[in-house]
Amino acid sequence: MQPIVFLSQHFLLSCQKIIPDYMLNSFFNALIRRYLGFRYRRIQQIYSQPLELQQEIFKNFILKLSQTDYGKHYGISDKCGLSEFSTNLPVTSYEDLFPFIDRMMNGESNVLWTGNISWFAKSSGTTNDKSKFIPVSDESLYQNHVSASWDAMSVIYHNRPDARIFEGKNLIMGGSLHRVSDDLTTGDVSAILLHRMPMVGRPFYTPDFTTAILPDWEEKIEKIARICMHEDVVMFAGVPTWTIVLFNRILEITGKSHIREVWPNVKSYLHGGVGFDPYVDQFKQFIPFDDVEYYEVYNASEGYFAFQDRLDQKGMLLLVDNAIFYEFIPADQIDDANPDVLTLKDVELGKDYCIVITTTGGLWRYKPGDMVRFVSTLPYRIVVSGRTKHYINVFGEEVMVHNTDDALRKTCEKLGGKVSDYTVAPIFMDQSGKGGHEWLVAFAELPPDLSHFASELDKALRANNSDYDAKRHKDIALQPLLLNAVPPSTFHHWLRSKGRLGGQSKIPRLSNSRNFLEEIKSFSLDLK
Numbered sequence: 001m002q003p004i005v006f007l008s009q010h011f012l013l014s015c016q017k018i019i020p021d022y023m024l025n026s027f028f029n030a031l032i033r034r035y036l037g038f039r040y041r042r043i044q045q046i047y048s049q050p051l052e053l054q055q056e057i058f059k060n061f062i063l064k065l066s067q068t069d070y071g072k073h074y075g076i077s078d079k080c081g082l083s084e085f086s087t088n089l090p091v092t093s094y095e096d097l098f099p100f101i102d103r104m105m106n107g108e109s110n111v112l113w114t115g116n117i118s119w120f121a122k123s124s125g126t127t128n129d130k131s132k133f134i135p136v137s138d139e140s141l142y143q144n145h146v147s148a149s150w151d152a153m154s155v156i157y158h159n160r161p162d163a164r165i166f167e168g169k170n171l172i173m174g175g176s177l178h179r180v181s182d183d184l185t186t187g188d189v190s191a192i193l194l195h196r197m198p199m200v201g202r203p204f205y206t207p208d209f210t211t212a213i214l215p216d217w218e219e220k221i222e223k224i225a226r227i228c229m230h231e232d233v234v235m236f237a238g239v240p241t242w243t244i245v246l247f248n249r250i251l252e253i254t255g256k257s258h259i260r261e262v263w264p265n266v267k268s269y270l271h272g273g274v275g276f277d278p279y280v281d282q283f284k285q286f287i288p289f290d291d292v293e294y295y296e297v298y299n300a301s302e303g304y305f306a307f308q309d310r311l312d313q314k315g316m317l318l319l320v321d322n323a324i325f326y327e328f329i330p331a332d333q334i335d336d337a338n339p340d341v342l343t344l345k346d347v348e349l350g351k352d353y354c355i356v357i358t359t360t361g362g363l364w365r366y367k368p369g370d371m372v373r374f375v376s377t378l379p380y381r382i383v384v385s386g387r388t389k390h391y392i393n394v395f396g397e398e399v400m401v402h403n404t405d406d407a408l409r410k411t412c413e414k415l416g417g418k419v420s421d422y423t424v425a426p427i428f429m430d431q432s433g434k435g436g437h438e439w440l441v442a443f444a445e446l447p448p449d450l451s452h453f454a455s456e457l458d459k460a461l462r463a464n465n466s467d468y469d470a471k472r473h474k475d476i477a478l479q480p481l482l483l484n485a486v487p488p489s490t491f492h493h494w495l496r497s498k499g500r501l502g503g504q505s506k507i508p509r510l511s512n513s514r515n516f517l518e519e520i521k522s523f524s525l526d527l528k
Contacts (some may be wrong), residue, residue, distance in 0.1 A: 091365045174212045303322075327356040415448070
C-alpha cells in the first residue's frame with residue numbers, strides 16, 4: 001500500500017475522538033480521491049503498455065519458480081525464457097496441482113511458491129473432491145486482490161469525481177472462514193479478503209467482521225439486513241443471488257418500497273461471479289434510478305483478473321500489471337493433446353479462448369475453466385463467454401456435469417429407477433428472491449416415488465457441490481429442484497428434429513439458459 005494510505009489511516013485513527021465523523025470522513029474521502037487520482041496512472045499504463053508489463057511480470061515469476069520444488073522438478077532456472085517456460089511446464093488443471101497443494105496444506109514450504117502458505121481459498125469441487133483449495137500467498141493477496149481493488153476504486157473515482165465511497169459505508173457480501181489449525185485457514189476468497197482487509201478500509205465497511213464471515217447464511221442475511229438498514233451505504237458488492245435475498249429482507253423489515261429509501265446515497269454496485277443480464281430488471285426495481293453505476297468484476301478464487309472500466313462499453317479491462325501472467329488456448333483446441341498456447345500479443349478480437357494463468361499463489365499455467373472473448377486489444381478488454389465444460393452458474397452454484405451425473409447415479413442406486421437422458425436449466429429468480437433448477441429426465445425405468453426421488457437427488461447434489469449446498473441452505477436463495485419426468489423417446493425426437501441423430505450427438509446436460517429445456521419439453525408434450 002502506498003505511503004499516503006498509511007499516513008491517512010493513522011491520521012484517521014488519531015482524529016476520530018476530536019472531529020465529528022461526517023467532517024472526518026469527508027476530509028478522508030478527499031484525501032483518498034487524491035491518492036486514487038495518482039494511482040490511476042497505473043490504469044493508463046495498462047492501456048498503453050500491456051505487453052511490456054506482462055514481460056516484466058514473467059521475469060519476476062521465473063525468479064520465484066526456480067526456487068520451488070515445482071520449478072526444480074521441471075528443470076527451470078532463473079535464466080529461463082518464455083520458450084523454455086512454455087516447452088517445459090505443462091498446462092495444468094486443479095487435479096494436476098492437487099498433490100502439490102496437498103503438501104502445502106500440510107505445512108511444506110517452497111512447493112509451488114516460495115515460503116509457507118497458510119491461507120487457501122475454498123472453491124467449487126472437482127471430479128476428485130467436493131471442494132478445491134486455491135493457495136493465497138501474501139503476494140497474491142496484496143499484489144493481486146488488494147491491488148486490483150484499489151485499481152477498481154481509481155476507475156470509479158475517475159469516472160465519477162464526486163464519488164464518496166470513503167465517506168459513507170461499503171457493503172460487501174462475503175463468505176465464511178474455517179480455522180483448521182494455527183497454520184491453516186480455509187474459506188471463500190471474499191472472506192479471506194475481508195478478514196485481512198487493510199486497516200484503512202475498515203471504518204468504511206459494514207457490517208462488522210464477525211457478522212460478515214458467519215457460516216450460516218440465514219443468520220448472516222438477517223443480521224446484515226438489521227445492521228445495514230441503519231447505515232449510509234454508498235456502495236455494495238457481491239454475487240447478485242445473495243444481494244437480491246438481502247434486499248428483499250431489508251425491504252420486508254423496513255416496509256420501504258425500494259432500496260434508495262433505505263440508502264439514499266447508494267450509487268455503485270460491483271457484481272461478478274455470474275452473468276448479470278438476468279438480474280438487470282430486478283435491480284432496476286430495487287433501485288429505480290438512472291444514476292446507479294453497475295460495474296462488472298472478474299474476481300475469482302484464483303485471482304482478480306479484470307474489471308469494467310467503461311460503463312458505456314461491454315467488456316472488462318484485463319489487469320496485466322497485477323501479478324498474473326496470462327496465456328490463452330483457442331476454443332477449438334481445448335481438447336487437443338498439444339494445443340497452441342498463445343500469449344497476449346497473439347490473441348484476436350471476437351475469438352473465444354480458454355484462459356490460462358500463472359499466479360503468485362503458485363498456480364503455474366493453470367486453467368480456471370473459463371472461456372473469454374476479447375472485445376478490444378488496445379487496451380485489452382474481455383468478456384467471460386462461458387466455461388470449458390457444461391455447467392450451471394446462474395446463481396453462483398457452479399454445478400458441473402460430473403456433479404449431476406454422480407447425484408443421479410447415487411439416487412438411482414438408492415431408490416431405484418434408470419435414467420436414459422436428462423437436461424437441467426435454471427428457474428430464474430422472481431421477486432420472492434428464490435430461483436432453482438428444473439430437471440427434465442427421461443426414465444428408462446421410473447422410480448417408485450418421483451417426489452421422493454427428487455428430494456434425494458437434491459440431497460445428493462448438495463453433497464457433491466459445496467457451492468450448490470450453500471445456495472440451497474434452508475432454501476434461502478435456491479428452492480428444491482423441480483423434477484419433470486418425460487417419455488423415454490423425448491430426447492430422441494428432439495435430436496431428430498435438429499438433424500443430430502447419431503453416436504456423436506450429445507444432449508446438452510446443463511445450460512445457463514432455458515432454451516434447450518423448453519425445446520425438449522415441447523417434444524414431451526407432443527408425445528403425451
